[in-house]
Structures are given as C-alpha cells and as structure tokens.
Amino acid sequence: MKVARFEFSLFGINTYVVYDPVSKECAIVDPGMSSQQERDAIVRFIERNDLKVTHLINTHLHVDHAAGDHFIISRYGVKPEAHREDGILGERMRQQAIMFGLDDCFDGVEISHYLDEGDEIKIGEGTLKVIHVPGHSPGSIVLYDQKDGFMIAGDVLFQGSIGRTDLPGGSHKDLVEGIKNKLMPLPDSTVVLPGHGPETTIGEEKRSNPFLR
Numbered sequence: 001m002k003v004a005r006f007e008f009s010l011f012g013i014n015t016y017v018v019y020d021p022v023s024k025e026c027a028i029v030d031p032g033m034s035s036q037q038e039r040d041a042i043v044r045f046i047e048r049n050d051l052k053v054t055h056l057i058n059t060h061l062h063v064d065h066a067a068g069d070h071f072i073i074s075r076y077g078v079k080p081e082a083h084r085e086d087g088i089l090g091e092r093m094r095q096q097a098i099m100f101g102l103d104d105c106f107d108g109v110e111i112s113h114y115l116d117e118g119d120e121i122k123i124g125e126g127t128l129k130v131i132h133v134p135g136h137s138p139g140s141i142v143l144y145d146q147k148d149g150f151m152i153a154g155d156v157l158f159q160g161s162i163g164r165t166d167l168p169g170g171s172h173k174d175l176v177e178g179i180k181n182k183l184m185p186l187p188d189s190t191v192v193l194p195g196h197g198p199e200t201t202i203g204e205e206k207r208s209n210p211f212l213r
Contacts, residue, residue, distance in 0.1 A: 001126035001148050003193065004045060008032040011064040012196050015042070016152055018145075019051050020124025027055035027123050028078075029143065029152050030195060031068030039071050055121060057128075058082040059154025060137040061089035061109060062167070063096040065195060069109045079112030081121070083132060086139030087111050089169075115141060128152075131182050135175020136163030142183065150191040157183060157192055159200035162211045180212060 004017045013032030019025065026046070033039045046053065053076035058066050061082055069080055082090070089096065090109035097106040115121070119130040121143070128143040136155045140163070143152040155163035157179055165172040188203025205212060 001123060001145055003150065003152075005193065006033075006038075006041060006045075008034065008038045010034045010067055013064045013067075014193070014195055014197075015068070016193060017042070017045060017051070018123060018126070018128065018143075018152070019049070020126045023124030024049070024051050025054045025124040026051040027057050027121065027128070028053060028072055028076075029057045030059055030065040030154065031056070031072050032064050032066075033068035033071065039068065042068075042072075043075070053078055054123065056080050057115070057121070057143065058086070058090075058109070058111075059143065059152065059156075059195065060140040061086040061093070061111075062137060062155070063093055063100065063102070063106055065154065066090065066093065066109050067106060070107055080109055081113040081115050082111045083116070083130075083139030083141050084111065084114040085134065085169075086137055089137060089139075133175065133178035133182055135165055135171045135173075135178055137167070138169040144186070144190075149187065149189055150193060151183070151186070152193045153183075153195065155195040157200075157205060157209075158194045158196065159192075159198050159204075160209055162209070163195075176211065184212070 016029040117132040131142040190202040
C-alpha cells in the first residue's frame with residue numbers, strides 16, 4: 001500500500017491517507033483538519049487519485065487527531081473506527097478542546113466500530129493490523145502493515161520520543177512496556193509514521209530513543 005501524509009495546523013498533527021493503488025480503496029487515519037483550506041487539501045488528493053474512502057480510523061481520540069472526523073463522515077459516509085477504551089474521550093471532545101484553549105465548536109465523536117488487538121483492516125489487497133498500545137490514552141492503537149513495512153503510530157512513538165502520559169487515562173509504565181513488548185520486536189527496517197513530526201524506523205528508535213533504555 002501507499003501512504004500520503006498531510007501536516008495540519010492543529011498541534012502539527014499528521015493525517016494519513018493509506019491507499020491501495022490497484023483497487024483505489026483508502027483509509028483516512030486521524031483526520032486533523034480544522035479549516036476549510038485543510039479540508040480542501042484532503043478532498044483534492046482523494047479526487048485527483050480517484051480514491052474511494054472505505055475507512056475512517058482514529059489511532060486515539062484526542063481532539064487534534066479527530067478534529068476532522070465529522071467532515072469525513074459527512075463527505076464520504078464512513079464512520080469512526082477506534083478502540084473502545086477511548087470512547088469516553090470521543091464523548092468529551094468539546095471539553096478537550098476547551099482544556100487546550102480552543103473554542104468549543106468540536107462535537108463529540110461516537111465510535112461506530114471497535115478495533116481490538118489483532119484485528120485486521122482490509123484496504124483493497126492491503127492489510128493494516130491493529131496493535132493496542134495504551135499509555136498515551138487508554139485506547140491508543142498502532143496500525144501495522146507487515147507486507148509494506150510501515151506502521152502508523154499515532155502518539156505512541158515518535159522520532160527520539162514517546163507520547164505524553166500526563167493527560168487523563170495516561171500511564172508512562174504502560175506506554176513504555178507496550179512499546180518495548182509489541183513494537184520493538186518488529187523488523188528494524190519498519191518505518192514509523194508518527195502522529196506528529198518526522199518519520200523514523202524501529203531500528204533507529206532501538207538505538208537512540210532515550211525513553212526506551
């Protein structure tokens with residue numbers, strides 16, 4: 001599968017479009033667009049590549065990763081897929097926005113389909129495997145494409161860092177243990193596509209990430 005990355009202004013969020021170039025099916029992961037210009041950028045890419053949106057996936061339901069959910073729902077008729085443990089965060093989207101100093105125009109997000117550890121999401125001939133790594137949020141998941149050697153890590157793992165754990169439901173211990181036990185055993189060449197910042201690899205994080213020593 002192929003992946004297109006969009007960096008949007010709300011906390012520098014990375015939104016990804018994962019697509020099968022043969023079937024033209026695609027998933028939009030963590031839609032963080034919060035302006036008309038950003039919404040237009042996603043639409044132009046979908047139309048230019050003649051893609052069919054079949055999935056809307058949230059790696060977790062913090063407001064920056066779900067700001068564009070309702071636009072994607074209304075535009076493409078897909079419903080949010082996420083881990084059940086983040087359901088309460090979706091319900092409290094407006095309160096989250098206020099907590100971060102944003103206005104209160106963010107509506108709650110209701111998970112339509114629960115994603116659990118080991119689930120496989122089909123996108124044409126491609127597959128994303130769900131890996132549950134709580135700690136940044138209770139329901140944080142990573143989406144792993146074994147065949148093409150990449151993962152969309154949400155706010156679990158970054159280049160040289162890991163997700164913050166001081167928000168409600170966070171746990172530093174759970175996050176570090178999950179990364180070490182579930183992500184670090186993957187091939188060193190696996191490309192890590194994080195929720196913020198540049199990509200990295202599992203091998204690079206094994207060698208240099210100070211939080212995983």
